[in-house]
Amino acid sequence: MERGRNLSFLRSLFRKFYEENGALLETPSSMERREFGFLTLDRRIMVRHLSFEKKDELLEFIVDRVPSDCYRSAAYYMDPGAPEMSGKGWLGADLVFDIDADHIPSPCKEEHDRWRCLDCGEEGKGTAPDLCPRCGSKRIEERLWFCSRCLEAAKLETVKLLDFLTSDFGLTYDELKVYFSGHRGYHVHVESEALRSLGQDARREIADYITGLGIDPSMHGLLHLRGEDELSKLLECSSWAGRLMRGGYEFILEGSVEDFVRIGLSKYQASALVENRDVVLESWWKGGFLKSVKGLGRRGWAKVFLEAARREAALIDTVVTTDVHRLIRLEGSLHGKTGFRKTRVSGSLESFDPLKEAIAFNRGEVRIYVEKAPEFRVGDSIYGPYSDEDVELPTAAAVLLVCKGLAYVV
Amino acid sequence: MEVSREKLARYPFTSEAAEYIKARGLFLSDFEKPEFQVVVERAEERIREALEKGVVSYRGDVVADVEILSFPLALALVNSIQDNFLKHRYALAESERARRILANEEPRVVLEVARDALGWKARFVGSKLMYDYALDLGSYLEVASVFHHERWKLVNRPVKDGYVYLTSREFTRLIAEGIKGIIEDEIEASPRGRLPPKLGEVADRIRRLLSEKRPASEVTEVVKGRVVVEAFPPCIKSFYQALLKGEHLPHVARFAITSFLLNIGVEVEEVVKLFTRIPDANERITRYQVEHIAGLRGSKTKYTPPKCETLKTHGLCVEGGRFCGRVKHPLTYYRRALRRFGRVGEREKPELSEEPIQEVL
Numbered sequence A: 001m002e003r004g005r006n007l008s009f010l011r012s013l014f015r016k017f018y019e020e021n022g023a024l025l026e027t028p029s030s031m032e033r034r035e036f037g038f039l040t041l042d043r044r045i046m047v048r049h050l051s052f053e054k055k056d057e058l059l060e061f062i063v064d065r066v067p068s069d070c071y072r073s074a075a076y077y078m079d080p081g082a083p084e085m086s087g088k089g090w091l092g093a094d095l096v097f098d099i100d101a102d103h104i105p106s107p108c109k110e111e112h113d114r115w116r117c118l119d120c121g122e123e124g125k126g127t128a129p130d131l132c133p134r135c136g137s138k139r140i141e142e143r144l145w146f147c148s149r150c151l152e153a154a155k156l157e158t159v160k161l162l163d164f165l166t167s168d169f170g171l172t173y174d175e176l177k178v179y180f181s182g183h184r185g186y187h188v189h190v191e192s193e194a195l196r197s198l199g200q201d202a203r204r205e206i207a208d209y210i211t212g213l214g215i216d217p218s219m220h221g222l223l224h225l226r227g228e229d230e231l232s233k234l235l236e237c238s239s240w241a242g243r244l245m246r247g248g249y250e251f252i253l254e255g256s257v258e259d260f261v262r263i264g265l266s267k268y269q270a271s272a273l274v275e276n277r278d279v280v281l282e283s284w285w286k287g288g289f290l291k292s293v294k295g296l297g298r299r300g301w302a303k304v305f306l307e308a309a310r311r312e313a314a315l316i317d318t319v320v321t322t323d324v325h326r327l328i329r330l331e332g333s334l335h336g337k338t339g340f341r342k343t344r345v346s347g348s349l350e351s352f353d354p355l356k357e358a359i360a361f362n363r364g365e366v367r368i369y370v371e372k373a374p375e376f377r378v379g380d381s382i383y384g385p386y387s388d389e390d391v392e393l394p395t396a397a398a399v400l401l402v403c404k405g406l407a408y409v410v
Numbered sequence B: 001m002e003v004s005r006e007k008l009a010r011y012p013f014t015s016e017a018a019e020y021i022k023a024r025g026l027f028l029s030d031f032e033k034p035e036f037q038v039v040v041e042r043a044e045e046r047i048r049e050a051l052e053k054g055v056v057s058y059r060g061d062v063v064a065d066v067e068i069l070s071f072p073l074a075l076a077l078v079n080s081i082q083d084n085f086l087k088h089r090y091a092l093a094e095s096e097r098a099r100r101i102l103a104n105e106e107p108r109v110v111l112e113v114a115r116d117a118l119g120w121k122a123r124f125v126g127s128k129l130m131y132d133y134a135l136d137l138g139s140y141l142e143v144a145s146v147f148h149h150e151r152w153k154l155v156n157r158p159v160k161d162g163y164v165y166l167t168s169r170e171f172t173r174l175i176a177e178g179i180k181g182i183i184e185d186e187i188e189a190s191p192r193g194r195l196p197p198k199l200g201e202v203a204d205r206i207r208r209l210l211s212e213k214r215p216a217s218e219v220t221e222v223v224k225g226r227v228v229v230e231a232f233p234p235c236i237k238s239f240y241q242a243l244l245k246g247e248h249l250p251h252v253a254r255f256a257i258t259s260f261l262l263n264i265g266v267e268v269e270e271v272v273k274l275f276t277r278i279p280d281a282n283e284r285i286t287r288y289q290v291e292h293i294a295g296l297r298g299s300k301t302k303y304t305p306p307k308c309e310t311l312k313t314h315g316l317c318v319e320g321g322r323f324c325g326r327v328k329h330p331l332t333y334y335r336r337a338l339r340r341f342g343r344v345g346e347r348e349k350p351e352l353s354e355e356p357i358q359e360v361l
């Protein structure tokens, strides 16, 4: 019954939002070539293989059905509404990147994410296990939360990603659009004619490039450097060589003996590296580091550079980038798990505040009964923690808790 | 600018050459005329060379027109025979011809071929860096993602401002790969009617040669009789499929499928047969390598296939393993999948679907 109240509350709120803010909904380029899909609000069923010629039709559909989430294909099709993938006639796809807190290790997840076994009721904190440790069931429900810290971590990865896209791939900012997903991360859409027709293998190469998967420092010339000249030539044509050098420099600057042992150096090598830190850093950009520590040979340096690669890589969800039939969240639409909007980052990413700029509902207050909620921020205010209590909250904060299934409308 | 006939003779697959040939307005029946006898002979020679040596020669000594016109005629002959092995092998041998010629060309000409034949954006960067050419990212990915060696992985290439840097050798290798694709398309697009009598005789001779040169092909059946191909993990399926098509595999992939097949009980002999479908495979060396992996030579250790992790590092895992549950080893996948297909005893043959492997993938 409470669930029913929540549903009708969300339905009327979401409908009103789309009725009044149709202008905030962005339509993808060549929208008539895109497939659309929607999650129903009540049972969260995916309805896909739809197509729309014009924005009006799309809006009308959304206002009529009030889905919890709206998606559109990254791909362009001859016949996007065809019921089977094979009948659609794939023409190409934008390159999309998804950076989600799910893929980024951040300590706050252990604090705010929870899971519960639907079979035996076992509960725990942090990332959900694959199998319930008590009964072995796979039916595990995740309760993912998000906070400023994991959003900040996601932002940092996005900044790294943008560097790959611009300085390595030569894309211009006109070809890139950055969005806050409305939940735990960011999306970057690339519309570039030169990359549109790339198939799965080629996209996998791009994903591997950005995550540094399979990188071999020796192939970037760093393990056979002969001096400053060669280094500067290398940096002129290889962006990854630059990252390995920068990341390696920082790692050596900050690293402790334990850190160096953790990446696989012997105790002896690690201490030698720490003792000679100044000499190493001094010779670093002169390309003379290879001979700067006795006992540390090419294999050892390769380990240092692998750690550098790990730090410099951007943690994108590679499955999203590789999948040429992927549906992605419609720009400007509401996220069913938060009530926030997928929001374009138009100015500087560094100063973008997702918990403020993505707010969709900024009028009125709502009384809700909160079962359990951690402390959280929406806009400039901090709320909670709450536990089994009645509270009156600004609509955006109340919607967030209701969408998360932590509260009921009273 | 008038393009020299010598250039067309060297690169008969370019659009300029195609225009030149088209302007001659020739039909297949024209080649029956005595003045074209020498062209017909050269076309037959091209195909013979492809089958026998894996590379078509460049005949700078004959009249340029013979070298130019024998190319489309050879395509038409190959297409009329309708044999995938021959098509593949011929395209490969023509692209190898082009690669060898390009290796001695000036950068200007190399860039022209890359631009005109393949539509690539590339530039010569000189040896002021350690690389000679820079190729636009999109073209690089399109052509190089079929190579799986780690050297070609984008993450191991110098990349900057949308360009991938390459040595001369690497660049011409990529051009040749691109050309191979073009020639395959051109074969498909070439006329395939009934051949006039003289050309028909040529085609018959080629068919005879083909049946001598074609590697054993019952291998699909042999492998299928003992093992359940449907139960192969995606990575191994993709290698297997490539071998059936006679395609090249990177070293790690060859090692992986060889050791995989040997481990699930396929005989050395059958594995060798599978590998000799590759056009320029050397049977002795292949056998030696397979026997080595089987533990019949050298160190006498029988190798197991690489773990998923290793395959992932080499970019050989299919879609990050998302079809594989949480297996860590391709052999584990196979054993689990076998259970899904029902237990396979020594005598009972598994029920096999007739689905081609592509669809299972």
Ligand code: SF4
Pocket: B233, B234, B235, B236, B307, B308, B309, B311, B312, B316, B317, B318, B320, B321, B322, B323, B324, B327, B328, B329, B330, B333
């Ligand atoms: S997960 Fe393992 S078995 Fe599956 S495709 Fe990848 S490497 Fe092969």
Ligand SMILES: [Zn+2]
Pocket: A117, A118, A119, A120, A121, A122, A132, A133, A134, A135, A136, A137
């Ligand atoms: Zn349980």
Ligand SMILES: [Zn+2]
Pocket: A106, A108, A109, A112, A145, A146, A147, A148, A149, A150, A151
């Ligand atoms: Zn957090």
